[in-house]
Amino acid sequence: MLLFATVSVSWYLAVGAILFVLGAVCMATKRNLLGVLMGVELVLNGANINFIAFGSRLLRSEGDTLGLDGQLIALFVIVLAAAEAAVALAIALNFYNNHSTIDIDRANELKG
């Protein structure tokens, strides 16, 4: 019956939420630093889906939709995600070079 119900914003939001949670859990469980970064990408992706859903004219009527704003924001998010991924990767490489390990459980020098 899912097949026959109309796709609404909520569906997209749900997908976005699931991707977000998956990303968060991925960040929380992966020991590999790059795994954590992947989780970050998932999170951002979920957020993008939300924005697109709100800005889609197919899903919402003309008056309620964000229109181009939603897409623009999603665009910015993508760009920022890329920038952030670059920096994070640089940090990860530095970390790897200094400690010869990519296990973030080893990165607890700031432990209180």
Next chain:
Amino acid sequence: MENTISILLGVAVLLPLGAFFVNLLAGHALRKKNLSRVAACISMGAIVTSAVLSFISLAVWLQGENPSGKSNIQALAELKESNAEHLKHLNTGFGGHAEHAEHEEHGAVGHDEHQGHDETDHDHDSTLNSTTSNRNEQFVAHEDSSEVAPETGATEESHTQPASDSHHGPQFEPMSGVYYTLGKFGSLALTIGYYIDSLTLAMFCMVTLIASLIHLYAYKYMDDELPSSKRGAAVDCTKNRFLAFFYRFGAGSHDDQDSHDDHDEHDEHDEHDDTDGPEDDFMFVDHEVSMEDGSHCHRTGRYPRFFQALSLFCFSMLGLVLAGNVAMTFVFWELVGICSYFLIGFYVERKSASTAANKAFIVNRVGDFGMIIGLMIFWTGFGTFNYGDDGDEIGLFSQMEGATVHHVAAHESVDSASVPAVVPAKLVTAFYEQEIKDHKTEHGVSTEQAIADLQHERAENGESPLGYWLMIIGGLGIFCGCIGKSAQFPLHVWLPDAMEGPTPVSALVHSATMVAAGVFLVGRFYPMFVPEALLVIAIIGTITLFIGATIAITANDIKKVLAYSTISQLGYMIMALGAGGWVAGLLHLFTHAFFKSLLFMGSGSVIHAVHTNDMREMGGLRKKIPVTAYTMFVACLAIAGAGIPFVIGTSGYYSKDSILEQAFSWGQQNGFAFGGIFFWVATASAAITAFYMFRMWFMTFAGKPRNEERYSHAHEYPNMVYPLVILAVFAIAVAWPNPLHKGFDLSTLLEASRPATISGTTLNGSASAIVIPDEHLSHMNSIKTPVTLLATMTGIIGILLAAFMYVLPGSRGLAAAEMAAKFKPIHNFLLNKWWFDELYEVIFVKPSQVLGSWISWIDQNILDSIIHFCARATKAAARFWERLADQIIVDGSVNLMARWIYQTGVSLRRVQTGSLRQYVLFIVIAAITVFILVSFMWDPVSIAGH
């Protein structure tokens, strides 16, 4: 005149105090800078200035106005003349006309008062004038009757005689006033005041003069206390132009060469003796003190301190003489005592010296106890401490006088020449309020009448007047102080021990001044003594003079001989005063001051020359130290009362003879056969006096030297010898009548201050049959002739006996030892000073020590235990409380708080695991939380609506 004299004398008193303070503050610095002589100069300057001021005051007084209108010096001349006239009357009118003369006196009294009343142009109300005017107002009627009374005596002489012809001669009014009031407590005013009459002025002159000479003497005598570089080098006295005369006179010519050599050797020997190595230039080696390791005590010299103490003493003595009220006298009394303590204990390291100082002070205090009782009685009874009048307040003497005169005027049967001792009404009201009140309510009369009635009743019953015994006790109380201060029996034991002090101290304090203070007080306080008290005084004086004389004949220490001699002579003075010889006793005080200080200084010179006190080591010293020898000879003559009878004599001749005369007169008037006990004891002791004094002189200066080494080193110093010469002159001449200006001599000066209560009257005791005869009676030929002869004879006997025993060579020279052996028990008794010290030790000292040890035991074991227990308990409580409050509560709470915070921090720190994954989880959880919170709290519809 009064202001001038009071200020001059006040300054004279304060100058030595100033010197004391300067020496006190600067003495140490001076000593360190080797300028100790400056301290001596300061003290000497002060006392010499005081002496000058005293003489200036005397001159001012002499020029001053007398109540009779002339200057005092003229009045003195008149007094002497009138006394001579009266004596003539007495001698010619001996027997029948005696009464007539006495009646005359009575008339003269009234006239004198009249005259005195008319001339009131003085700086302040004179004592005599105010009371005179009072009396005149009250008893106008009686004055008439007093003029009537002589008429009933049926004489052909006119009764209205001018004042100048009366027996009493000019009156001399004493000046009294207040410098400063310390405080008024009810009716008691404590003041610093003065009481100046000719006695005061004479005492000032004498004390300051002798003190100046002592300072000069001590300047050289205390040289030991200086570093050896500062000591005067030994002087060859033959080169001294003044003294060389004496040496030529005294020293044998064949000794000259020897003496030169001896001087040189002595110089070196002297310095070698006193120095102890180059680095100990400052050290005083006290050979009488041995330290634990056997060597002698080495200490720094104390030259300035001596003069400091001496200055303080001079201040105290002068203050005592000047004092205008009994309280001030008492304060200075104590001050003199403490100065004596300091001076006797000058050689502090010697146990004997410090013990002697303690003994002196404690024995003095025993006497002062009685003095305080006397003070209290007199203050309660008379309401004032002042001797003289001060404005409205009537002083002690005026009250006594007033009572006597009142009594005489009120009772016709009483003869003014022979009055009974009376009790002033104020004393009766003070002590016997209850009886008076009862009488008043019973009979309804006024207070005065009630008192008069009561006294009348008692007189009829043959009892003494109400309050009379209080006067006796009061007088004896004051006299107790004198017993202590003037070394009378039984408190004489301190004076011989006081010889532990340096010789200048003995010369000044214990011969001329401090011990004389007691005699001076008796003289000053005389009007307050009733005849019974005076009897006790005379008895004690007699006992004392006998004890002193007898012990002196066995003493071997030259200073001890002089000490006992002092005791004996003080006994003479006290006895004279007790027998009524006011002028006699005080005259002896003055002459004794001169020749006794001369004797002491001479003995000091001897001791300085031979370095020993023991007379058995001396002998033949007159060849080596002739000035000392011959001045001391003069003094021995004076103390023995030598003189050519009825012509001229040394000062001691006059004073001792007048004492013996008064004693004889007393015996006569009181019914004893030919003299009475006082006279015979005194005369016998005069013989003993002459004996022991010349024994001393012969042992020291005559015969062969007993110790060749000491003899060879003996010599004297000019500084120590000049005072001796000056004093010798005084010792001879101080009691001579003045050829230049008639009347200006010592005895007349004293006569001018005679208290009015015994001025020409014989006092009858009211509780007994004792009569204190008028002193003028003692000068009558009937008394004078036998007494003078007897006295001279005893003197000669004494001198001859001494010469036999101590001068004649050969077998006679050993007579002393033989005599001692023959009279062994007596000799032993005398040698041990009548066992007084041992007696006191057993009666007073040992029980006190035992009591002290008991109390000390209580203190140490019981009281200390209590206190230690308290201390321990407090400590334990403190420790417990500290632990509880401080450690457990305060520290605990603070620590607990800190621990909590720390643990909170630690636990919170665990949040920072450093693990990225957990941070992520936290972010997620936070997001959830915020989301939920916001969804419940934030209402988007309402916000979107704005």
Next chain:
Amino acid sequence: MELMAVAWAYWHQFFFIIFAGSAVGFGCGVLISQNIVRMAFYLVLSLGSTAGLFFLAGAEFVGAMQLMIYVGGTMVLLIFGVMLTAQKDFVNMKTHTHDWILATVVGGSLLMVLLFAAFGSEDWRSPQDPTDAHVVDTKAATPLGLALTGVRVDKLDDTNDKLNQGKSGYLMPFIIISVHLLVVLIGAAYMARTKKLSHATGLRSSRARLSVFKMEEEDEVLEEEKYVVLRKDKQAKNPLDTNDNNTENPDED
């Protein structure tokens, strides 16, 4: 034929389910997988599916950008990183079970909350008429571009007051993002450069070091030495040192 027509009528749902399912499924694969390389691959696929979702929603430009930038750029970067760091030990790293449970619980609760929010609003649940999908003209590229330059051509005749507030365009964020990207690139390049080493240790490259020091205890020593080395590096004025550096540079990669 009817089936195809029916299926075609529901094409939105169909494709949505496919794309959403693959996105979620590959996302789960990223989560569950232990192997870092596999994770990377799964992520690529997930991102691609997301791009499909974007296309479905009418944002074809964004979808294209997603594919180009995200998949083609960011993921490649990640894969490079994987390549550099995925040595023997680090390829497979297991997580402890308790961590899994904790993360699952927390994530699950977040999921609940979000789903509740997603399906909670009436507005978002209301369906659209599927036939409208054909009609809507969703040409977005030009307006997007113009919006980035500051002209909002899609709102020219917009009368809604509330939405008029955004008429100014996204020029400012565009510039900021450009600068931001520049900074990031420079920073990342700097941070990721190879560090120079001194004479003392004799070790030049991180790889060489890595091959020698594998044990954890030796890591500490290395760090200390590295610290010393770095400090000395900063202070070194020794010409010999610089010479060495110069000679070493060509050897370094």
